[in-house]
Amino acid sequence: MHQSLMERWSRVSLRSKITGVTVLMLTLGLLVSGIGTMAMLRQYVIQQVDAQLQADAQTASNSYSAAALGQGTTAVVSSDYFVALYDEHGNLKNHTWRERPARELPQISIPLDLQTVIELDGKTMTLKDGAGDTQFLAVAVPLVISPQGTLGTLVMAVSLKPTENTMATYLTIFLGFGLGVVLVGALLTRLLVTSTFAPLREVERTAAAIADGDFSQRLGGATPNTEVGRLNRSLNTMLSRIDRLFKDRARTIDQMRRFVGDASHELRTPLVSVRGYAELYRMGALQSPEEIAQAMERIEKEAIRMGGLVEDLLELARLDETKPLALAPVDLIPLARDAALDAMASSPGRTVTVVSAAPAEFDDTTDRQAIDLAHSTGEVPSTPGPAPKTEETALPAGSVSFAGATLARLRTRKPRKTDVPTPPAEPAPETAPVSVQAVVMAEENKIRQVITNLMGNALRFSPADSPVELEVAVDRRNQRASIAVIDHGEGIPPQIRDKIFQRFWRADTSRARETGGSGLGLAIVASIVASHNGTVQVVDTPGGGATFRVWFPLAGSPNAPQRLAPTTP
Incomplete structure (x- = not known):
């Protein structure tokens, strides 16, 4: 039974519960206050009647005594009082209300001899009429009933029916007003609960829509400083995060599928070539040595191509693992100089120049157009904007300005294993150094890879x-601080700038070998820059071409990545 009641109660709506409980408490409060007020008021009225009865009885007793002794006239008693005279033995001698029937007269059930009356000492008695319907308050007092001084008893009684009528009238008025208060309270409570819970109904509808799969639903309409408003704000934040996570998950799955498909496509082509030559x-x-040598050369090239692709994939996999970086202060100027030297060695007919931007304030509007890289997705939207004004100046001591095939002061740098031997050239004239301190906290090899990939992209997609x-x-x-690679080729159309950092994405959908790599170079750039808390920006080069500008926090700035591993000198 108890469990059945609890189940029924649990099935009642919250609005009905609150309204019902409020009405119940209001009704109980009115009943308690009404009953208590009526009880106290009735007691007070009876006390007033009792006091008045005793006073009138004493006055009437004195008046009757004086009249019996011949010292005055009998006082006139109000007809509301029942008055009876008894002798000293308790025998009735006379009484008022003779015109009324006996059932309406108070019935005295105690002896009224003089001794008993003296023992009562003027205390009030409660009597009933002959029918037993009406109560009376009565008092008995001794008095003189004869000129000889004989004592008797005066009994005076008053009906409590007017008092009961007053209490009944009060109860009727109270019940009427109480019922009205309960009804108005129930209506106002229902309206208040309905209006207060309107945002909760919106939450319910929104939750139902979300349960159906519409994660774009949001909550609103509640005042922010209320409980429901704070609940809506928290739920909206949670829904935004869930929606973002689902979108990221869907995008990741889509990228993974595309990544697997592109990787399969890229690896299948060289594998088919290798298999074809092996079957031949x-x-x-293949009969002649020349044909065999040509087949072996093709197999070697395809193997090299597959090796480069696998290395790029492994590099991306390592970057996705977000392993701690071996951070150290890195100056971007020597890295730019080394990248220029490497480009000059691989393309002797190309003019490569290292310039430094004047240390002036950059425009905040253009500055904010650089979009943070999403390391998890590898997609970096880019926004075109004017590049900061630069001036071609000499770099610190030992720096180089490149023109044509001239490698000035090349011997000041120790040759690396990857350097391509170049013919000696005349040194460029000495110029005054410029104080540009572009020192960032980074892993030097990673930054070199970023510059190398951007330089390779510029050399590949611009005229020789x-x-x-x-x-x-x-x-x-x-x-x-930033380092930018500026070319003067065909440039990058604005509609594809948000795609060029995606893995395996290439402007040339034919994937011909002559057009370059497999589309992983800029994806690696995006991942490396993101791991260093940097941003990348793609803008048009004045006069034609593309400018890839990579920004890194300066060493010591709040946004700089923290040193996570010791560096080696």
């Missing part, structure tokens, strides 16, 4: 005789 050799179709500039800039106000 096995079937004896067009110049390439490497620009190093410092934004003191925002505490960051």
Whole structure:
């Protein structure tokens, strides 16, 4: 039974519960207050009647005594009082209300001899009429009933029916007003609960829509400083995060599918070539040494191509693992100089120049157009904007300005294993150094890879005789430094700038070998820059071409990545 009641109660709506409980408490409060007030009021009225009765009885007793002794006249008693005279033995001698029937007269059930009356000492008695319907208050007092001084008893009684009528009238008025208060309270409570719970009904509808799969639903309509408003704000924040996580998950799954498909496509082509040449050799179709040498050369090239692709994939996998970086202060100027030297060695007919931007304030509007890289997705939207003004100046001591095939002061840098031997050239004239301190906290090898990939992209997609500039800039106000690779090729259309950092994405959908790599170079750039809390920006080069500008927080700035591993000298 108890469990059944609890189940029924649990099935009642919250609005009905609150309204019912409020009405119940209001009704109980009115009943308690009404009953208590009526009881106290009745007692008070009876006390007043009792006091008045005793006073009138004493006055009437004195008046009757004086009249019996011949000292005055009998006082007139109000007809509301029942008055009776008894002798000293308790025998009735006379009484008022003779015209009324006996059932309406108070019935005295105690002896009224003089001794008993003296023992009562004027205390009030409660009597009933002959029918037993009406109560009376009565008092008995001794008095003189004869000129000889004989004592008797005066009994005076008053009906409590007017008092009961007053109490009944009060109860009727109270019940009427109480019922009205309960009804108005129930209506107002229902309206208040309904209006207060309107945002909760919106929450219910929104939750139902979300349960159906519409994660774009949001809650609103509640005052922010209320409980429901704070609940809505928290739920909206939670829904935004869930929606973002689902979108990220869907995007990740889509990218993974595309990544697997692209990787399969890229690896299948060289594998088919290698298998084809191997089958030709096995079937004896390659007869002459020249044909065998040509087949082996093709197999080697395809193997090299597959090796490069696998290395890029492994590099992306390592970057996705977000392993701690071996951070150390890195100056971008020497890195730009080394990248220029490497480009000059691989493309002797190309003019490569290293320039530094004047340390002026950068425009905040253009500055904010650089979009933070999403390391998890590898997608970096880019916004075109004007590049900061630069001036071609000499770099610190030992720096180089490149023109044509001239490698000035090349012997000041120790040769690396990867350097391509170049013919000696005349040194460029000495110029005054410029104080540009582009020092960032980074892993040097990673930053070199970023510059190498951007330089390779610029050399691949610009004419062989067009110049390439490497620009190093410092934004003191925002505490960051940048290195930009500027080419003068065909440029990048705005509609594809948000795609070029995706893995395996290439502007040339034919995937011809002559157009370059597999589309992983800029994806690696995006991942490396994101791991260093940096941003990348793609803008048009004045006069034609594309400018890839990478920003890194300066060493010591709040946004700089923290040192996570010791560095080696």
